Amino acid sequence: MSDSAETAAVTPPRERRAVFRRAFVDSLPVLMGYTTMGFVAGVLLAAKGGVALSPLWGFLTSSLWVTGTMSIAGVPEIARRAPVCAFALMTLAVNFRYAFYGFSMLKRWQNVPLLQKAYLVLMLTDENYALEASCPVKNPARNLEYCKLLSVLNHSYWVVGVTVGAAVVCLLGKLVDPDVIRRGTDGMEFSMAALFIVILTDQICRKK
Amino acid sequence: MQEEVTYMLGVVLAGFAVNFGLRALPFLLFAGGSRRLPGWVERFGAFVSPVIIAVLVVYSYSGLQWRTPWPYVAGAVTVGLQLLKRNPLASIVAGTAVYMLLLNCCGCATRRTIELNAQNPAVRVTLHGVVFGDRYVDPQEVPDILEDYDVPHDRVIHIQLDPDVRDLRQARMLMGFLSKAGYTRPVLVTKRHAESVNLGKARYSPPRSRAPEKSIRYKKASE
Numbered sequence: 314m315s316d317s318a319e320t321a322a323v324t325p326p327r328e329r330r331a332v333f334r335r336a337f338v339d340s341l342p343v344l345m346g347y348t349t350m351g352f353v354a355g356v357l358l359a360a361k362g363g364v365a366l367s368p369l370w371g372f373l374t375s376s377l378w379v380t381g382t383m384s385i386a387g388v389p390e391i392a393r394r395a396p397v398c399a400f401a402l403m404t405l406a407v408n409f410r411y412a413f414y415g416f417s418m419l420k421r422w423q424n425v426p427l428l429q430k431a432y433l434v435l436m437l438t439d440e441n442y443a444l445e446a447s448c449p450v451k452n453p454a455r456n457l458e459y460c461k462l463l464s465v466l467n468h469s470y471w472v473v474g475v476t477v478g479a480a481v482v483c484l485l486g487k488l489v490d491p492d493v494i495r496r497g498t499d500g501m502e503f504s505m506a507a508l509f510i511v512i513l514t515d516q517i518c519r520k521k
Numbered sequence: 522m523q524e525e526v527t528y529m530l531g532v533v534l535a536g537f538a539v540n541f542g543l544r545a546l547p548f549l550l551f552a553g554g555s556r557r558l559p560g561w562v563e564r565f566g567a568f569v570s571p572v573i574i575a576v577l578v579v580y581s582y583s584g585l586q587w588r589t590p591w592p593y594v595a596g597a598v599t600v601g602l603q604l605l606k607r608n609p610l611a612s613i614v615a616g617t618a619v620y621m622l623l624l625n626c627c628g629c630a631t632r633r634t635i636e637l638n639a640q641n642p643a644v645r646v647t648l649h650g651v652v653f654g655d656r657y658v659d660p661q662e663v664p665d666i667l668e669d670y671d672v673p674h675d676r677v678i679h680i681q682l683d684p685d686v687r688d689l690r691q692a693r694m695l696m697g698f699l700s701k702a703g704y705t706r707p708v709l710v711t712k713r714h715a716e717s718v719n720l721g722k723a724r725y726s727p728p729r730s731r732a733p734e735k736s737i738r739y740k741k742a743s744e
Contacts, residue, residue: 346610353617363659365522370529377537386577387536389584393650393657394528401535408543409573413566415547422548430548437544492665500621503592506581507599507616509574514603516571 332455336462343440343467351375351474353504354384358475359482360498363392371479375472379438382407382512384475385505410512414442425457436464438471439512584656586624595620642679642710646692660695664702677706684711 354375359367374384383404390400414437422430444463450456485494585592599616603609644663645652651660658666667678678699682692692709699707 342610349610349614364525364529366526370533373533374536377533378540380536380540383536383540386581387532389657391529391532392659395649397528397531397535400532401539404536404539405543406573407577408540410566410570411540411543412546413563413570415544416551419547419551431545434544434548435541495662496625500624501617502581502584503595503620504613504617506578506585506592506596507613507620508609509578509581510596510599510616511603511609511612513571513574513578514600515609516574518604 328455329458332450332458333462335450336459336466339444340463340466340470343444344470346440347381347467347470348474350381350385350504350508351471352478352481353501354381354388355475355478355480356482356498357385357388357478357501357504358391359479359486360494361392361502362388368476368480368483371475372472375475376468379436379468379471380404380408380411381438381471382505382508385508389502410439411437417446421453421456422460429461433460433464436468438467441467585620586656589624591620591623591627594623642681644678644695645681645683646686646695646709647683648685651691651695660691661698663695664699664704667699667704668702672704674703675705677708678704679708679710682709682711 355367355371358364358371358374362370364370374387378384386407387400387403390403395403415434418433418437422433425433441464445460448456448459450459482494482498582592582596595616598619599612602615603612606612643654650657651663652658653663653666672678680692680695686692696707696709
C-alpha cells in the first residue's frame, strides 16, 4: 500500500494518465482476444465440462490460472474426471513455455514488493508478456506502473470473458433444451487445436 | 454434488499451483536477480517448447473427428491465416468456425453407418467413461446418438464392458438412460463374449466369475 502511494508521489498525475492511456490502448487488442477466447472457454466449460455451478468454476479458474490453453484444453479432462495429479501433469506440459517468460523480467522487477511481484508473475501470460517485454516506457517506476495496469486490465478481460460465457450457457440451459446447446457447440473443441496450431506456427516462424 | 465440488476444488488448486509455479520458477531460481540465464537453458527451452506444442496439436486432434478430413482442412485454414495475417484471434476463430461448419453441414455425409451387433459393439463402457465408436461421450448423449443413426427402439443394443471395469454404476446409469429414452433392449456384454461370437462359437460359454460376466437385460415396465 505504502509503495503505491510512493510511486504515485514520484510519478506526476499527468504522466500517470499518459501511462494509463498507453496501457489501455495497448490492451485493446488483448480485450478482443481475451473476451472472445474467454467466452469460448466459458461456453465449453459449461456445455461440455459436465459440472454444475460452471460460472463459479469459470470465475475461479480464469482468475487463478489465467491461462487460455488450460481453460480450453482442460475441459475434456474435467468432463471425464481425470485424476487431479494427471491434470497437474498436463498443465505442466501444456504451459511449460511460461517458465521461460520470467527470465527477461528478473532484473526489471528486482525491487518490486513481494505481493505486487507475485501478481505480476501470475499475469505472465503469452499476450501480457509480449506487451510487457516490448513496452516502450523506459522509466522503471512508470514501467512498473504500466505493467501493473496492463496486468489488471488483461486479467479483468479474461475473467469477464470466461465467467460470462459460462453464465450465458448456464442460463440458456434453463431456457432451451440442453441438447440444442450441446449440438450447437459441437466442433467448438477445435479452438484448442487451433490455439496450439497458432502457438506452434509462431514458435517455428520466430526461430527462422 | 459434493464429490464434484471437491474434485473441482482440487483441479482449481492444482492448476493454480502448477501455472503459478511455472511462472515463478525463474524468480525462485535466480532470487538474486543478477545472474544471467545459462545458454543451454535458453537453447533447451527454444527446442523443447515447440516439440511440446507439436505433441499437444496431435493430442488435441485425438479429441476431434480425426478420421474425417474436416479437422485437417480447418487446421490448414488456421495455419494459412496465421502466416498471412499474424492475428492469433482471427486465425483461431476462423479455423474453429470452418471446423464447426464442416462438421455440422457436411458431417452427415461422412458419418459412418454403425453396425450394432455383438461382434463389434458400438457402445463401450471403459474405466474412463463411455465410448461411442471412437470417442468418449456423456452417457446421457448415447440415446440421442442412437436416435441420430435411426436405430429402432426395439433393436438389441450391445454394450461392451471392458474387463477392468468392476464398478457397474456407470453401465447401469447408461442402461437407465437408454430405457428412459425408449430403447427397450440394451444388453451388456463382456469383451470375451463379444470375441467368442466373433470367432463363430455359437455356444454361449457360461459366466465363470463375477457379475460383469452376466448379461443383464432390461425390460420395459409394461413387459
